[in-house]
Amino acid sequence: MPATDPFDHDAALAACARGDRQALAQIYGLEGRYLLGVALRIVRQRQSAEDVLHDAFVSIWQRAGSFDPARGAGRGWIYSVVRHAALNWVRSHAREVPVDEEGQAALEDEVALARHATQLDPAETRVDLGRLEACLERLEAERRECIVLAYLDGCSHGEIAQRTQKPLGTVKSWIQRGMRSLRECMA
Structure with missing residues (x-):
């Protein structure tokens, strides 16, 4: 499970927009392995997922100034950038990715999670993560x-x-x- 510490993704993105490389490193350190998992679920190849993640972090660095906290949570925006990068990779490689029922359900879960993450404020996200952890424990x-x-x-x-x-x-x-x-x- 991602850390439930109150890391301020919005402030980290603002710092990235100001050119603070340490802020980008903090985002990567906190979210990198989870974001790699998101990319891997979409592109299905580890090396390609790593490439997608790299490209996504370049995009996060370059586009951090366009992040608007009034439109959603910073963490959701970061995950959205990675998902879009992975989907663009799949499209650009013009190959069909066969999706079975379980794969389709997983993609639908990821889309629902992304939609949900961008609609919550950080306090609600921590509450939901606590609920998810309790549900997982069951x-x-x-x-x-x-x-x-x-x-x-x-x-x-x-x-x-x-x-x-x-x-x-x-x-x-x-x-x-x-x-x-x-x-x-x-x-």
Whole structure:
């Protein structure tokens, strides 16, 4: 789970706009691995996801001055830049990315999360993260691990099956059921 410390993403973006490289490094240090997971879920190739993340951080650096806190949270804006960079990469490489039902559900979850993140103020986001953490704690440990590996680390179902040494079908089922439980708990 991302840190729930009150890091001020808006202030960090404002500092980036003023040319403060340390602010960009702080954003990367805090969010980099999660943003890599977002890119990886979309482009499906680690090296390409790393390239997308690099390009996204260049864009964040160059466009930080265009961020408007009145239109949404800084953290949501940062995640949006990465998602758009990943989607642009997929489009520019003009290849079809086959999406199964689970993949489609994951993409829909990411879009819903992004929409939700841009509508909340930082205090509400911390409350939601606390609720999400409590909901995750209610899941069986193995299901929780699979969901964390998929959504935060960006692992494919096959990679999760290898890491957990569980059958692929079991991993897929745990993720589907776990996400259903999380949706119900968060509603």
